[in-house]
Each structure stands twice: as C-alpha cells, then as structure tokens.
Amino acid sequence: DVKVTQSSRYLVKRTGEKVFLECVQDMDHENMFWYRQDPGLGLRLIYFSYDVKMKEKGDIPEGYSVSREKKERFSLILESASTNQTSMYLCAIQYRDRGGYTFGSGTRLTVV
Amino acid sequence: KNEVEQSPQNLTAQEEEFITINCSYSVGISALHWLQQHPGGGIVSLFMLSSGKKKHGRLIATINIQEKHSSLHITASHPRDSAVYICAPHRHGDKLIFGTGTRLQVFP
Numbered sequence: 001d002v003k004v005t006q007s008s009r010y011l012v013k014r015t016g017e018k019v020f021l022e023c024v025q026d027m028d029h030e031n032m033f034w035y036r037q038d039p040g041l042g043l044r045l046i047y048f049s050y051d052v053k054m055k056e057k058g059d060i061p062e063g064y065s066v067s068r069e070k071k072e073r074f075s076l077i078l079e080s081a082s083t084n085q086t087s088m089y090l091c092a093i094q095y096r097d098r099g100g101y102t103f104g105s106g107t108r109l110t111v112v
Numbered sequence: 113k114n115e116v117e118q119s120p121q122n123l124t125a126q127e128e129e130f131i132t133i134n135c136s137y138s139v140g141i142s143a144l145h146w147l148q149q150h151p152g153g154g155i156v157s158l159f160m161l162s163s164g165k166k167k168h169g170r171l172i173a174t175i176n177i178q179e180k181h182s183s184l185h186i187t188a189s190h191p192r193d194s195a196v197y198i199c200a201p202h203r204h205g206d207k208l209i210f211g212t213g214t215r216l217q218v219f220p
Binding site for chain 2: 037040092099100103105106
C-alpha cells in the first residue's frame with residue numbers, strides 16, 4: 001500500500017508567517033490533493049494536482065498556493081498565515097486506475 | 113442544502129450492538145467512499161463502492177444508486193470502532209465531496 005507522509009502532526013505559527021506544509025508519497029501516483037477539515041464543515045478541497053507542475057484550484061483556494069516540482073511531493077503554502085487558517089490539513093493521493101484514496105495523518109495547524 | 117447528508121451526527125452504542133450510519137446525496141456519482149477517522153486525525157479508507165454491497169470483516173457497506181443512498185453497518189460493535197465515519201461520494205468527472213461525519217462511541 002502507498003504511504004502518504006505529512007511532515008508535521010502539529011504546528012504553531014504566528015500571524016503573517018509564511019507556512020509550508022509538505023506531503024510526500026512513496027509511489028508514483030499522479031493525483032494529489034490538499035484538504036482542510038473544520039468542525040461542522042467536513043473536508044473541503046483547497047488545491048489538487050494531476051501531475052508535476054500542474055495545479056488546479058479546489059473549492060477554497062483563497063490564501064493558499066501549492067507547488068509540485070516532483071511527482072512524489074505536493075506542498076501547500078500559506079503565504080501570510082491568518083488565524084482563520086487554523087485548521088486540520090489533510091493530504092491525499094488517488095489511485096488513478098482504481099479510484100481509491102489514501103490520506104496522510106494530517107497536520108493540525110494553529111495560527112496565533 | 114448540502115450535497116451530502118449523513119445521519120445520525122452522533123451515535124452512542126453498547127458493545128455488541130448492530131450499528132447503521134446513513135448517507136444521502138443529491139448529485140450524480142461514479143462511486144462512493146466510506147472513510148474512518150480516529151482521534152488524532154488520520155483518515156483510513158474503508159470502502160469504495162459503485163453498486164450493491166461490500167463486506168470487510170464486521171463492516172458492511174451498501175449503496176442504492178437510484179435512491180442516492182448508502183449505508184454503513186457495523187456488526188457486533190466494539191469500543192475500538194469508536195471513530196468518526198465519513199461518507200464521500202465521488203461526483204461524475206469530478207472530485208470527492210464529503211459529509212460532515214458521524215461520531216460513533218461504543219462503550220463496553
């Protein structure tokens with residue numbers, strides 16, 4: 001089974017800081033996704049990528065950007081962190097041939 | 113109105129009880145996923161189904177495409193089943209959409 005690794009489980013950052021959240025997969029899957037999860041709202045898609053250097057906006061891209069320079073790594077960037085970006089962030093990959101998903105263990109980000 | 117509705121939002125059960133979690137959706141889909149999230153955040157995919165029924169151990173998932181409805185059943189529930197269960201339909205030609213989850217607590 002593919003392994004999806006998110007670099008940090010817990011992160012505390014200050015308002016205005018630039019924040020990088022990293023997601024790394026150990027296989028060759030093209031499709032990668034970043035979600036945020038908030039109580040009562042469920043998971044919401046921020047950005048996704050179908051291949052290297054490709055990126056597409058999800059439902060809530062404002063305040064975020066992404067980078068995919070290598071197939072195995074998909075980075076979420078908060079250019080200037082704000083308190084309303086305090087959330088659980090989850091990365092996922094999709095098996096294109098089978099359609100299933102594997103999720104990372106999540107990064108709980110607190111912006112103070 | 114949400115595209116995905118789950119019920120109940122919270123569920124408390126005694127060990128060994130039979131549990132059912134329901135999911136209704138309003139869009140056309142190609143498949144539906146059931147996900148499990150334990151405290152601490154990690155999400156595990158339990159099932160992906162596009163018709164009929166699937167079984168894995170004590171877990172059973174069913175889907176009725178015509179009625180736009182899916183159910184997740186847990187037989188002989190156990191405290192280790194305590195988690196949040198999330199229904200996630202996959203829209204045609206599009207991406208996953210998510211229910212807000214059902215929080216299940218199973219007591220000994």
